[in-house]
Amino acid sequence: xxxxxxxxxxxxxxxxxxxxxxxxxxxxxxxxxxxxxxxxxxxxxxxxxxxxxxxxxxxxxxxxxxxxxxxxxxxxxxxxxxxxxxxxxxxxxxxxxxxxxxxxxxxxxxxxxxxxxxxxxxxxxxxxxxxxxxxxxxxxxxxxxxxxxxxxxxxxxxxxxxxxxxxxxxxxxxxxxxxxxxxxxxxxxxxxxxxxxxxxxxxxxxxxxxxxxxxxxxxxxxxxxxxxxxxxxxxxxxxxxxxxxxxxxxxxxxxxxxxxxxxxxxxxxxxxxxxxxxxxxxxxxxxxxxxxxxxxxxxxxxxxxxxxxxxxxxxxxxxxxxxxxxxxx
Amino acid sequence: xxxxxxxxxxxxxxxxxxxxxxxxxxxxxxxxxxxxxxxxxxxxxxxxxxxxxxxxxxxxxxxxxxxxxxxxxxxxxxxxxxxxxxxxxxxxxxxxxxxxxxxxxxxxxxxxxxxxxxxxxxxxxxxxxxxxxxxxxxxxxxxxxxxxxxxxxxxxxxxxxxxxxxxxxxxxxxxxxxxxxxxxxxxxxxxxxxxxxxxxxxxxxxxxxxxxxxxxxxxxxxxxxxxxxxxxxxxxxxxxxxxxxxxxxxxxxxxxxxxxxxxxxxxxxxxxxxxxxxxxxxxxxxxxxxxxxxxxxxxxxxxxxxxxxxxxxxxxxxxxxxxxxxxxxxxxxxxxxx
Numbered sequence: 001x002x003x004x005x006x007x008x009x010x011x012x013x014x015x016x017x018x019x020x021x022x023x024x025x026x027x028x029x030x031x032x033x034x035x036x037x038x039x040x041x042x043x044x045x046x047x048x049x050x051x052x053x054x055x056x057x058x059x060x061x062x063x064x065x066x067x068x069x070x071x072x073x074x075x076x077x078x079x080x081x082x083x084x085x086x087x088x089x090x091x092x093x094x095x096x097x098x099x100x101x102x103x104x105x106x107x108x109x110x111x112x113x114x115x116x117x118x119x120x121x122x123x124x125x126x127x128x129x130x131x132x133x134x135x136x137x138x139x140x141x142x143x144x145x146x147x148x149x150x151x152x153x154x155x156x157x158x159x160x161x162x163x164x165x166x167x168x169x170x171x172x173x174x175x176x177x178x179x180x181x182x183x184x185x186x187x188x189x190x191x192x193x194x195x196x197x198x199x200x201x202x203x204x205x206x207x208x209x210x211x212x213x214x215x216x217x218x219x220x221x222x223x224x225x226x227x228x229x230x231x232x233x234x235x236x237x238x239x240x241x242x243x244x245x246x247x248x249x250x251x252x253x254x255x256x257x258x259x260x261x262x263x264x265x266x267x268x269x270x271x272x273x274x275x276x277x278x279x280x281x282x283x284x285x286x287x288x289x290x291x292x293x294x295x296x297x298x299x300x301x302x303x304x305x306x307x308x309x310x311x312x313x314x315x316x317x318x319x320x321x322x323x324x325x326x327x328x329x
Numbered sequence: 330x331x332x333x334x335x336x337x338x339x340x341x342x343x344x345x346x347x348x349x350x351x352x353x354x355x356x357x358x359x360x361x362x363x364x365x366x367x368x369x370x371x372x373x374x375x376x377x378x379x380x381x382x383x384x385x386x387x388x389x390x391x392x393x394x395x396x397x398x399x400x401x402x403x404x405x406x407x408x409x410x411x412x413x414x415x416x417x418x419x420x421x422x423x424x425x426x427x428x429x430x431x432x433x434x435x436x437x438x439x440x441x442x443x444x445x446x447x448x449x450x451x452x453x454x455x456x457x458x459x460x461x462x463x464x465x466x467x468x469x470x471x472x473x474x475x476x477x478x479x480x481x482x483x484x485x486x487x488x489x490x491x492x493x494x495x496x497x498x499x500x501x502x503x504x505x506x507x508x509x510x511x512x513x514x515x516x517x518x519x520x521x522x523x524x525x526x527x528x529x530x531x532x533x534x535x536x537x538x539x540x541x542x543x544x545x546x547x548x549x550x551x552x553x554x555x556x557x558x559x560x561x562x563x564x565x566x567x568x569x570x571x572x573x574x575x576x577x578x579x580x581x582x583x584x585x586x587x588x589x590x591x592x593x594x595x596x597x598x599x600x601x602x603x604x605x606x607x608x609x610x611x612x613x614x615x616x617x618x619x620x621x622x623x624x625x626x627x628x629x630x631x632x633x634x635x636x637x638x639x640x641x642x643x644x645x646x647x648x649x650x651x652x653x654x655x656x657x658x659x660x661x662x663x664x665x666x667x
Contacts, residue, residue, distance in 0.1 A: 039597075045517040045518075045519060045520075046488075046517055152606055154606075182371045182372050182544060183371070183544055183545075183546070183585060183588045183589060184371060184584060184585065184588045184602065184603035185371075186588065187587075187588035187589075187600040187601060187602040187603070188602040188603075188604075190600055191599050191600055191602050194597050194599065195599075197597075209517060209518060211518065212547075212589065212590050213590060215590065216590035216594060216596070216597070216598075216600070217597060219596070235596065236596070249519060250518060250519060253518040253519045253521070253522040254518060254547065255518075255521070255522070255525070255545065255547030255548045255550065255551050256547055256550060256551070257546040257547045257549075257550050257574070257586065257589050257591075258550055258574060259550045259551070259570050259571055259574050259575075269519075269522055269523065269526065270519040270522070270523070271523075273487050273489055273490070273520065
């Protein structure tokens with residue numbers, strides 16, 4: 001069965017040292033696998049570890065604990081050529097299209113930089129490929145000779161996408177690709193990502209705090225809170241029947257672009273802010289903001305359990321219905 | 330209702346090396362006591378510039394407010410206030426909260442002192458009274474432990490807390506109008522919900538009128554009484570929130586509404602995406618500013634812009650499609666609803 005998964009994170013942890021003795025647990029024992037051609041969304045408030053999780057999975061950070069498998073291979077063991085091949089297969093699209101492009105390079109140079117490393121191409125072939133890529137992301141091939149500052153935000157994000165595609169990857173981490181863009185441009189970029197996925201069979205890890213966009217593009221969605229995965233389910237299921245109180249609060253906080261539906265919203269407001277990840281609450285990390293918090297939440301950290309088919313939740317409330325306590329031992 | 334702000338034919342230009350950028354091209358609007366008016370549009374359409382012009386925050390040699398423009402607030406002719414009057418006006422009549430709470434606070438000053446500064450400058454309080462009042466303000470914006478937090482520096486606070494401080498500062502002198510320029514863009518959804526709830530609550534308690542500048546239609550749908558859709562420095566459509574969301578008539582408004590995913594969308598269905606970019610505001614604009622991107626563009630649109638047509642008392646739109654001789658079109662959005 002493992003062969004279906006292009007990427008698999010097992011018990012992944014990434015801790016950062018802060019100050020002398022303190023440790024920031026940015027990603028804390030996360031299990032996540034992605035099948036070929038699917039899009040998994042990661043949502044959560046800022047500081048919940050979604051970006052760190054994405055970056056650790058593609059070896060931009062070394063994990064503190066746990067393993068990441070790409071196409072069945074442990075990526076921490078890759079060296080030399082294999083490592084190079086891995087890096088060719090995984091790419092990333094960054095959040096801020098203004099900061100992600102080198103202002104002193106032409107667009108052509110930016111896009112072909114990765115090709116120089118991974119392929120041996122003549123100047124002419126390279127030019128041809130750049131033109132194809134620009135065409136693919138909906139830009140005129142004349143842009144190859146321009147500089148980033150001449151382009152608008154949406155165009156820059158397209159360049160970011162073209163650069164990621166240049167080395168023919170299989171897996172792309174989209175780290176908030178649309179949060180710096182206008183609504184109309186966001187739709188363009190999302191459409192482009194969907195189109196490319198259909199054409200090239202790409203797998204996306206889509207990190208964003210825009211929950212309605214995530215719902216639209218993702219097959220499955222994972223919700224993170226303070227470094228841990230609290231719920232993971234098919235996107236429809238998650239949005240229609242969220243089980244974890246945090247997911248419920250997140251979803252009810254999305255402002256709906258509809259005056260009537262907005263008023264009907266149940267207004268389950270989250271109080272307070274995300275606690276410091278350096279010194280998180282004991283037991284369930286969400287308990288300080290959870291209105292259902294019980295005695296057990298203080299003592300035991302709930303595990304991520306499958307309560308329905310393909311619907312995983314880490315909450316003491318949901319565990320009981322499905323023999324959650326048994327699985328605890 | 331009592332009008333507390335009237336803006337007529339507001340025109341703002343920026344003088345740049347490339348030439349004169351006409352950022353705001355004849356904007357009119359009025360604001361009544363206690364209502365919330367939202368400015369909606371893409372970046373660069375003049376929302377913020379309009380808002381800043383009301384407070385005269387645009388620096389003169391670079392930015393120019395044209396002579397015919399008129400801004401009347403509480404009976405004061407804002408564009409002709411002297412420096413001293415302007416200090417009185419800002420904060421007492423109108424105040425503003427900015428988009429980015431990280432950069433709008435002074436990092437070297439304790440937050441309490443920043444709020445007290447406003448109080449000391451405007452009111453006739455002594456320091457002890459101002460401090461007391463500041464604590465009361467911080468409590469009003471729901472900052473826990475206000476009495477201790479008053480001596481915190483901005484870096485010791487989270488984004489949401491800083492935005493609360495900004496709001497406390499803006500409301501310190503109980504202004505009649507609060508301009509909120511993208512107040513929640515930099516914040517998480519859960520914090521966004523808290524902040525918007527706070528603004529709504531304070532508005533009801535203090536009866537402050539609010540100008541909400543945002544590109545988030547979700548926020549607008551829940552908080553605005555009236556909406557004004559802006560494009561290329563002009564108002565293209567305005568109306569009550571219901572009218573804009575249900576009966577909008579301008580193709581640009583349709584495009585904005587359609588580009589957000591809705592519950593009815595299939596997974597990975599192609600979203601409606603507006604092609605192209607807004608017009609370059611350095612160039613003269615004789616046609617309808619939206620003509621180049623409009624899928625319903627007619628020859629007349631290329632010749633001259635349409636005048637504003639009133640569809641109801643509150644709902645007005647500038648588009649040739651409302652002309653009796655124009656073909657009947659319905660938005661993509663309508664089709665989906667029915």
